[in-house]
Amino acid sequence: MSAWFKPLNQPIHDWLDKRVWIVGASSGIGAALAQSLLEAGAHVTISARRETELQSVAANFPKAHVVAFDSAEPQAWPEAMQATLSAMGHIDLVVLGAARYDPTHSWSLNLSDVQKSFDLNVVSVYRALASLVPYFLNRQSGGIALIASISAYTGLPRALIYGSTKAALNNLAETMYFELAPKGLDVYLINPGFVETPMTSGNDFKMPGLMTPKDAADCIKSGLQKGRFEIRFPRGFAGTLRLISRLPYRLRFWLLHKTTGM
Ligand SMILES: NC(=O)c1ccc[n+]([C@@H]2O[C@H](COP(=O)([O-])OP(=O)(O)OC[C@H]3O[C@@H](n4cnc5c(N)ncnc54)[C@H](OP(=O)(O)O)[C@@H]3O)[C@@H](O)[C@H]2O)c1
Numbered sequence: 001m002s003a004w005f006k007p008l009n010q011p012i013h014d015w016l017d018k019r020v021w022i023v024g025a026s027s028g029i030g031a032a033l034a035q036s037l038l039e040a041g042a043h044v045t046i047s048a049r050r051e052t053e054l055q056s057v058a059a060n061f062p063k064a065h066v067v068a069f070d071s072a073e074p075q076a077w078p079e080a081m082q083a084t085l086s087a088m089g090h091i092d093l094v095v096l097g098a099a100r101y102d103p104t105h106s107w108s109l110n111l112s113d114v115q116k117s118f119d120l121n122v123v124s125v126y127r128a129l130a131s132l133v134p135y136f137l138n139r140q141s142g143g144i145a146l147i148a149s150i151s152a153y154t155g156l157p158r159a160l161i162y163g164s165t166k167a168a169l170n171n172l173a174e175t176m177y178f179e180l181a182p183k184g185l186d187v188y189l190i191n192p193g194f195v196e197t198p199m200t201s202g203n204d205f206k207m208p209g210l211m212t213p214k215d216a217a218d219c220i221k222s223g224l225q226k227g228r229f230e231i232r233f234p235r236g237f238a239g240t241l242r243l244i245s246r247l248p249y250r251l252r253f254w255l256l257h258k259t260t261g262m
Pocket residue numbers: 023024025026027028029030047048049050051053069070071072096097098099100120147148149150191192193194195196197198199200
């Protein structure tokens with residue numbers, strides 16, 4: 001197959017006994033993805049802060065392991081990674097999805113929210129990479145998936161803080177792909193649209209293309225299996241926003257004002 005038509009990452013043909021570590025898996029998309037991969041036969045270590053919720057996600061799955069930790073804690077990553085390695089022996093794929101969403105307008109900025117969001121959504125990802133990249137390079141294989149958001153594509157109302165943290169992850173994943181793919185590693189950028197989870201439960205506006213966590217997990221699993229670099233969904237809404245983000249600013253702002261009513 002010509003290089004132009006090859007998937008950007010190595011397709012995952014079989015989940016049986018794959019070792020996957022999902023951070024941000026006590027609820028929502030991470031929990032649904034964990035259950036889907038466990039059902040497919042993978043070993044999955046699930047992490048987040050709330051141990052009781054993690055235990056209930058893991059219940060009835062003998063190949064599920066729980067490592068509870070606060071990923072915004074500067075010192076926590078090496079220890080959590082060691083616990084994950086002790087539980088599973090090795091790691092084939094890590095999915096980094098722990099995040100917070102503080103809906104914010106330009107006129108209601110709270111600097112403490114800015115600090116907390118960037119610490120968790122961005123800095124904790126770099127902390128994870130500081131431990132994971134040397135590990136995967138040493139093994140000469142492994143996959144790193146960052147859960148960002150389609151809000152990274154363009155500035156959107158209320159997303160003053162969240163949108164820029166997720167835009168940072170889009171850029172980060174692109175750079176990682178450039179540098180790590182030639183060394184045999186896989187890098188995935190997951191950009192979900194609206195998913196019905198605790199994170200969006202406070203949204204008081206109509207969320208176009210709203211999906212269930214299970215459908216979101218199915219899209220992620222399918223994208224990983226196909227070896228996609230960017231896994232974006234739902235197809236229609238995410239594709240439209242992507243297209244809008246490529247328009248000249250005058251037209252883009254006009255369209256966004258019209259569609260969001262803001
Ligand atoms: N829902 C959407 O519409 C949507 C759209 C685009 C992107 N996303 C992204 O998808 C990912 C999953 O979000 P979700 O919608 O599934 O929301 P969610 O159910 O609220 O999940 C967030 C997860 O992050 C964990 N977490 C939060 N703070 C943490 C910390 N300090 N340390 C460790 N874990 C922490 C939470 O568990 P604990 O509270 O137990 O720690 C939870 O497991 C996020 O990256 C989010 O930005 C979601």
